Amino acid sequence: MTIKIGCIVEGHSEVETVPILIRRIASDLYPELPIVIERPIRVPRNLVVKANELERRIELAVQRIGGQGAIFIILDSDDKCPAKLGPALLHRVSQVFHNMPIAVVLAKHEFEAWFLASAESLRGRRGLRDDLNSPDKPEAIRGAKEWLSQRMKAGRTYRETQDQPALAALFDIEQARQADSFDKCYRDIVRLLEELQKAAIQ
Numbered sequence: 001m002t003i004k005i006g007c008i009v010e011g012h013s014e015v016e017t018v019p020i021l022i023r024r025i026a027s028d029l030y031p032e033l034p035i036v037i038e039r040p041i042r043v044p045r046n047l048v049v050k051a052n053e054l055e056r057r058i059e060l061a062v063q064r065i066g067g068q069g070a071i072f073i074i075l076d077s078d079d080k081c082p083a084k085l086g087p088a089l090l091h092r093v094s095q096v097f098h099n100m101p102i103a104v105v106l107a108k109h110e111f112e113a114w115f116l117a118s119a120e121s122l123r124g125r126r127g128l129r130d131d132l133n134s135p136d137k138p139e140a141i142r143g144a145k146e147w148l149s150q151r152m153k154a155g156r157t158y159r160e161t162q163d164q165p166a167l168a169a170l171f172d173i174e175q176a177r178q179a180d181s182f183d184k185c186y187r188d189i190v191r192l193l194e195e196l197q198k199a200a201i202q
Helices: 012-029 053-064 082-096 113-117 144-150 160-168 180-201
Strands: 003-009 035-037 070-076 102-107
Touching (some): 003 053, 003 180, 012 070, 012 160, 012 180, 070 180, 102 180, 113 144
Parallel strands (some): 003 070, 070 102
């Protein structure tokens, strides 16, 4: 039985990046499990907190997976606390879509903070310098994209739409789990996969 995951993301680059991340984790844990990830649906950050806007996107994602599967929502926390906003959003959408496995993940500040947490694994890749080291507190840094640009070889800058998906295919997942918000992201993806795998064999 093929399992399906519908995704809600914030930015253009995450439309390409998030399926890569989910497939990497799925291939490690359940390599035999057929998985379909529909093209993610974007919801601009300023609309997330507005009534029914997030719910409308989730409804569309549910339709795309035929009403069976799971929903994975990933956003940047920006200046909000992930530990507060994430559970609040999950509670809100679970009231409407209570029959489906759902996860809500907020990257602290921005998705690229997870690349900072695993910087050593990205040495020499996508124009990054060969002596790259992770900062002590990767999620405390504002402007992770700028941090990456400043550590690229001459003539290169970080290009989100091209570099984010490519780095998502390369970064060390276990190393990135030192970032609390990525550790939650990893655990939530694993939980969804476990629930879908159990449903598939019943």
